[in-house]
Amino acid sequence: DTGVSQDPRHKITxxxxxxxxxxxxxxxxxxxxxxxxxxxxxxxxxTYFQNEAQLEKSRLLSDRFSAERPKGxxxxxxxxxxxxxxxxxxxxxxxxxxTDEQYFGPGTRLTVT
Amino acid sequence: QKEVxxxxxxxxxxxxxIASLNCTYSDRGSQSFFWYRQYSGKSPELxxxxxxxxxxxxxxxxxxxxxxxxxVSLLIRDSQPSDSATYLCAVMLxxxxxxxxxxxxxxxxxxx
Numbered sequence: 001d002t003g004v005s006q007d008p009r010h011k012i013t014x015x016x017x018x019x020x021x022x023x024x025x026x027x028x029x030x031x032x033x034x035x036x037x038x039x040x041x042x043x044x045x046x047t048y049f050q051n052e053a054q055l056e057k058s059r060l061l062s063d064r065f066s067a068e069r070p071k072g073x074x075x076x077x078x079x080x081x082x083x084x085x086x087x088x089x090x091x092x093x094x095x096x097x098x099t100d101e102q103y104f105g106p107g108t109r110l111t112v113t
Numbered sequence: 114q115k116e117v118x119x120x121x122x123x124x125x126x127x128x129x130x131i132a133s134l135n136c137t138y139s140d141r142g143s144q145s146f147f148w149y150r151q152y153s154g155k156s157p158e159l160x161x162x163x164x165x166x167x168x169x170x171x172x173x174x175x176x177x178x179x180x181x182x183x184x185v186s187l188l189i190r191d192s193q194p195s196d197s198a199t200y201l202c203a204v205m206l207x208x209x210x211x212x213x214x215x216x217x218x219x220x221x222x223x224x225x
Contacts, residue, residue, distance in 0.1 A: 045212035056211065100147075
């Protein structure tokens with residue numbers, strides 16, 4: 001039983017560039033979540049999907065951020081025109097939907113220079 | 114008032130002793146409560162979930178929930194150096210609300 005996987009694990013980009021992250025949830029988990037964590041803080045919720053439907057988006061998710069889960073399996077998070085304030089760990093989690101327990105992937109650490 | 118509050122620590126505990134971590138939350142409608150362990154540079158790892166008032170034990174870990182006092186705690190018995198990490202309290206604020214709201218975490222150091 002493999003856990004949540006995320007790719008890439010690290011990304012360094014220049015301000016103004018677009019970046020895309022991928023998350024593969026635990027097999028048969030129909031709920032997928034994106035969080036962002038900065039140093040010294042707990043993760044902050046960004047958005048979540050039930051199957052392919054995006055059911056909630058945080059106000060933290062500006063127009064530069066978009067997330068998709070086209071076939072209800074993997075998900076992508078894209079950030080357009082990156083800013084230095086976007087530097088953070090981007091975490092993906094999944095759950096079965098029958099319990100509230102969310103399991104996190106290893107995260108993608110984004111550095112915007 | 115923050116939605117989920119934890120003492121940031123650091124909390125230092127001798128090896129073999131009991132470590133006690135505390136968390137308070139503001140939304141009385143909160144239904145689900147979780148403790149995650151996060152090692153430096155790593156992602157959060159779920160160690161306990163609790164939904165009902167009282168205690169829930171799993172190995173060396175005991176979670177305690179008191180909804181009337183809006184308080185959840187984690188006890189770690191026989192603390193080991195490998196328990197040194199940041200412990201995050203997470204709350205699912207209201208029934209049907211899927212997102213977790215986290216505290217800022219308590220940094221725990223076990224002293225050999």
